[in-house]
Amino acid sequence: MQNVPKIVRERLKAVAPAVNHPNADVLTAFAEQSLPDRERAGVLDHLARCGDCRDIVALALPATEPVQTTVRPASGGWLTWPTLRWGFVAAGVVAIAAFGLLEYQQRPATMAAKQRSQSVEVAANEPKKSTPFAPISPTQGKAKLESPSAPAFDSFDAPSPADSGKKTGARADAALARAVPWAGPFHGNASNSLRHGGPSAANQWPQQNMIQNQAVAPAAPNPFAKQQAAGRGMSAGAQVPTVNQTVEVSAEAPAMATESASEARQAQDQAAALPSANPHADVTRAKPAVLGQISGYVVDPSGAVVPDARITVTPTATGGSATAVTNSQGAWLIAGLPTGRYKAQAEAPGFKTTVLDVNYDANANQPSMYRFTLSPGSVAETVEVSSAEAQVQTETAGVSGPITNRQFSQAPVSGRNVSQLTTVSPPRWTINTSGALQRSIDQGKSWQTVDVNANAVVGANFSSAVTTSRAKVKGADKALKREIATPTFRAVAATGSDVWAGGSSGALYHSADAGNHWTRVFPAAAGASLTGDIISLEFADIQHGRASTSTSEVWITTDGGQTWQKQ
Amino acid sequence: MSSTKPISAVQSVVNELLADLHAKSGCEKIGLTRESFSVILCEVGSKHASAATSETEIRTFFLSLRVDELALARACAAGVNSAWEIFLTRFREKLYLSALRIAREDSAARELADTLYADLYGTNTRDGQRVSKLASYTGRGSLEGWLRTVLAQEYVNRYRRTKRLVSLDEESEEGVQFQAPDPDPIPAADQRLAQATDEALASLPAEDRVVLSAYYLDGRTLAEIARMLGVHESTISRKLDKLAKALRKQIVAALVRRGMSRRQAEEALEVDVRDLQLDIRRSLAQESSPPAFSEKRVEARVREGPG
Numbered sequence: 001m002q003n004v005p006k007i008v009r010e011r012l013k014a015v016a017p018a019v020n021h022p023n024a025d026v027l028t029a030f031a032e033q034s035l036p037d038r039e040r041a042g043v044l045d046h047l048a049r050c051g052d053c054r055d056i057v058a059l060a061l062p063a064t065e066p067v068q069t070t071v072r073p074a075s076g077g078w079l080t081w082p083t084l085r086w087g088f089v090a091a092g093v094v095a096i097a098a099f100g101l102l103e104y105q106q107r108p109a110t111m112a113a114k115q116r117s118q119s120v121e122v123a124a125n126e127p128k129k130s131t132p133f134a135p136i137s138p139t140q141g142k143a144k145l146e147s148p149s150a151p152a153f154d155s156f157d158a159p160s161p162a163d164s165g166k167k168t169g170a171r172a173d174a175a176l177a178r179a180v181p182w183a184g185p186f187h188g189n190a191s192n193s194l195r196h197g198g199p200s201a202a203n204q205w206p207q208q209n210m211i212q213n214q215a216v217a218p219a220a221p222n223p224f225a226k227q228q229a230a231g232r233g234m235s236a237g238a239q240v241p242t243v244n245q246t247v248e249v250s251a252e253a254p255a256m257a258t259e260s261a262s263e264a265r266q267a268q269d270q271a272a273a274l275p276s277a278n279p280h281a282d283v284t285r286a287k288p289a290v291l292g293q294i295s296g297y298v299v300d301p302s303g304a305v306v307p308d309a310r311i312t313v314t315p316t317a318t319g320g321s322a323t324a325v326t327n328s329q330g331a332w333l334i335a336g337l338p339t340g341r342y343k344a345q346a347e348a349p350g351f352k353t354t355v356l357d358v359n360y361d362a363n364a365n366q367p368s369m370y371r372f373t374l375s376p377g378s379v380a381e382t383v384e385v386s387s388a389e390a391q392v393q394t395e396t397a398g399v400s401g402p403i404t405n406r407q408f409s410q411a412p413v414s415g416r417n418v419s420q421l422t423t424v425s426p427p428r429w430t431i432n433t434s435g436a437l438q439r440s441i442d443q444g445k446s447w448q449t450v451d452v453n454a455n456a457v458v459g460a461n462f463s464s465a466v467t468t469s470r471a472k473v474k475g476a477d478k479a480l481k482r483e484i485a486t487p488t489f490r491a492v493a494a495t496g497s498d499v500w501a502g503g504s505s506g507a508l509y510h511s512a513d514a515g516n517h518w519t520r521v522f523p524a525a526a527g528a529s530l531t532g533d534i535i536s537l538e539f540a541d542i543q544h545g546r547a548s549t550s551t552s553e554v555w556i557t558t559d560g561g562q563t564w565q566k567q
Numbered sequence: 568m569s570s571t572k573p574i575s576a577v578q579s580v581v582n583e584l585l586a587d588l589h590a591k592s593g594c595e596k597i598g599l600t601r602e603s604f605s606v607i608l609c610e611v612g613s614k615h616a617s618a619a620t621s622e623t624e625i626r627t628f629f630l631s632l633r634v635d636e637l638a639l640a641r642a643c644a645a646g647v648n649s650a651w652e653i654f655l656t657r658f659r660e661k662l663y664l665s666a667l668r669i670a671r672e673d674s675a676a677r678e679l680a681d682t683l684y685a686d687l688y689g690t691n692t693r694d695g696q697r698v699s700k701l702a703s704y705t706g707r708g709s710l711e712g713w714l715r716t717v718l719a720q721e722y723v724n725r726y727r728r729t730k731r732l733v734s735l736d737e738e739s740e741e742g743v744q745f746q747a748p749d750p751d752p753i754p755a756a757d758q759r760l761a762q763a764t765d766e767a768l769a770s771l772p773a774e775d776r777v778v779l780s781a782y783y784l785d786g787r788t789l790a791e792i793a794r795m796l797g798v799h800e801s802t803i804s805r806k807l808d809k810l811a812k813a814l815r816k817q818i819v820a821a822l823v824r825r826g827m828s829r830r831q832a833e834e835a836l837e838v839d840v841r842d843l844q845l846d847i848r849r850s851l852a853q854e855s856s857p858p859a860f861s862e863k864r865v866e867a868r869v870r871e872g873p874g
Contacts, residue, residue: 004779004783004810004811004814004815005764005814005815005818005836005837007760007761007764007818007836008764008767008768008779008783008814008818009783009784010761010764011761011764011765011768012768012776012779012780012783012784013784023703024703024704024713024716024717024720025703025704025705025706025707025708025713026707027708027716028707028708028709028712028713028715028716029707029708030708031708031712031716031795032708032709032712033797034631034707034708035707036624036627041773044772044773044774044777045773047773047777047780048773048774048776048777048780051780051784051785052723054777054780054781054785054787054795055719055723055785056716056719056720056723057716057719057795058781058785058787058791058792058795059669059715059718059719059722059723060669060712060715060716060718060719061715061791061794061795062711062712062715063664063668291673335673335674336673
């Protein structure tokens with residue numbers, strides 16, 4: 001298309017300011033073509049000068065309303081040849097493809113069909129290239145349509161399965177042209193209809209295509225046709241033809257088959273527009289897809305927020321899940337949720353994972369707020385494996401709870417996981433008769449065995465890192481590998497969350513987080529290392545400790561186990 | 568201005584058609600009495616009709632109204648709960664979907680729809696009376712279309728940062744006039760061109776100018792323009808083509824009338840285009856400012872021109 005000179009654009013912009021913007025009613029009536037002419041002219045005049053109102057009209061257009069050509073026939077009205085050809089080519093391609101597919105599905109032919117096909121008139125002479133659709137003559141209940149000899153069909157050499165004699169002509173092609181975007185149910189039926197056109201096709205295709213009143217069309221388009229008709233506000237609504245029962249295609253023979261000529265024309269006109277039109281119309285109906293959001297807070301029992309807690313929302317019906325992480329204020333939000341039931345789970349290191357059943361209604365127009373109160377973790381159930389290098393967990397900042405930082409920043413626990421210190425009552429420790437290390441977090445009511453090797457990290461924390469740097473690293477590794485089996489413990493000492501457990505063959509384990517993570521420690525000094533069975537451990541506080549072995553060795557540490565001296 | 572004449576004429580037509588309209592509206596089911604419906608019809612008619620409106624025009628007007636949707640809207644505005652439920656069932660979803668189409672982005676769409684929803688429901692009060700935007704619906708267009716239009720208005724007002732002062736309340740339906748800033752004085756050589764172009768444009772019917780503006784200024788697609796005007800897409804395409812050619816001819820002719828030779832005129836049309844100092848900022852400040860991205864496009868074009 002030729003461009004207008006830029007000066008034109010310029011001067012179009014430099015128009016007199018628009019006054020008296022039409023109100024919403026008038027604009028709507030304008031867009032729906034229901035303004036009387038005089039008023040419409042006035043609105044047009046305003047629109048020529050007012051870009052905002054133009055924008056409003058454009059924005060307010062319905063989803064994909066097909067053009068209402070009945071109201072304002074396009075100049076010429078008839079389908080321009082190139083578009084028709086396209087439609088036919090497309091239809092032909094689909095027809096050819098579908099024909100073979102369905103050919104033997106409906107072999108049984110009825111004589112009536114054959115007779116009907118023979119009675120079809122040949123109107124080869126009429127040079128109606130520009131009027132592809134002749135008006136339907138209801139006399140015989142058949143609609144005769146003619147199509148110009150679309151070249152695409154000359155090669156359509158269909159074997160003639162005798163059949164119930166449904167013939168499809170241009171209309172069916174149009175139907176197919178329309179059908180193309182929708183495949184699916186449409187496809188099969190369209191093919192049916194086309195296939196029925198087979199017998200006549202061989203004879204008469206080049207000259208004309210016949211369509212009968214009973215021409216079937218897919219059920220699918222009919223609702224569309226109806227929707228379109230309703231949407232377009234066309235008075236010539238979808239006419240459901242009487243279906244010939246001999247063809248067991250859906251009775252919802254589309255209006256397409258029997259539409260009036262003008263409607264047929266429009267349908268073809270919109271062959272290009274339709275693919276976008278109808279699916280939208282359908283979508284608008286079929287998928288409400290109202291989405292909402294839920295949000296909330298995560299707090300601990302004292303009411304302080306828990307940042308970096310992970311919220312996982314899983315629909316109970318379907319799979320998939322959405323996650324969120326609470327920010328520094330402990331707030332979280334998950335958007336884009338359709339109505340339904342969900343399982344919302346909040347978890348944070350050091351806390352019990354809490355699950356909530358949510359029945360969310362996106363239509364309620366209220367963001368739903370949920371508050372998770374996490375109680376201090378049942379660490380026995382959620383075992384976390386921390387990476388070797390990072391005592392700092394990058395994923396969830398277990399140490400970053402504001403309350404914990406504030407309270408324990410002064411504590412000499414640098415480098416250690418302090419989240420456990422928020423635990424109100426530190427767990428109790430014991431060794432059972434079999435030498436297993438046990439812990440109770442409910443003041444002794446129940447005891448759980450703790451596996452120190454569950455997250456065994458060699459040389460992970462500072463103490464053992466330092467130790468291994470002193471001791472031979474390789475030796476330490478080998479020692480650990482030998483000790484993969486849980487050692488038999490003989491002694492345990494705990495100071496708050498700082499726990500030491502010692503057992504046979506010098507197995508010495510330390511945990512700074514009340515037993516969530518354990519580190520194997522190898523006391524060694526001046527070439528000697530602790531290898532005897534540890535039979536007692538005494539720690540006055542976190543820093544100062546004493547280990548006695550069965551070989552009467554006493555080892556002392558004054559730096560929380562980083563270095564040991566043999567007494 | 569005598570306002571009694573239109574009202575009485577309107578009143579008489581209303582009385583005449585009331586039975587018919589009332590039946591069509593089904594307002595009783597929605598909870599609107601016949602009397603109040605009659606009052607509503609009179610109000611709507613009076614707003615529309617002027618002293619000059621003939622009785623036949625008034626009658627046509629009333630018969631073209633969508634009285635059933637009018638009744639529903641007014642019943643909702645009056646606070647009838649059953650009407651409101653019907654409204655919600657029918658339109659709530661569409662409201663959000665339309666907002667999504669307009670705003671194209673989820674959070675803005677929700678905000679847009681929520682705001683409108685609140686306005687429709689009547690969360691604002693004036694003089695202690697609940698005010699609902701639905702009271703300004705008069706039934707000239709479909710209610711669904713009206714909702715979309717109102718959404719679009721709200722969107723344009725809010726998100727396009729225009730200086731438009733149109734309030735969406737019923738009482739200020741008429742817009743407020745505001746001045747577009749005057750363009751800088753164009754150099755003398757260009758004035759003939761500008762004048763000639765103005766002349767050519769002025770001779771065009773309004774619809775053609777709408778099509779030109781929508782396509783070249785607003786950047787609308789052919790399909791959109793066609794739907795806006797209720798014609799076929801190919802009509803718009805052909806029209807634009809014809810217009811481009813015709814304008815060129817007309818501008819050249821107008822320039823010749825103003826003393827240029829034909830060759831000069833044609834040159835002026837071509838050359839001047841590229842030399843034009845397009846003041847993007849200025850044109851953006853006008854009411855019909857092109858959307859953000861087209862600014863870049865125009866700039867790019869301008870820069871490419873001389874190249």
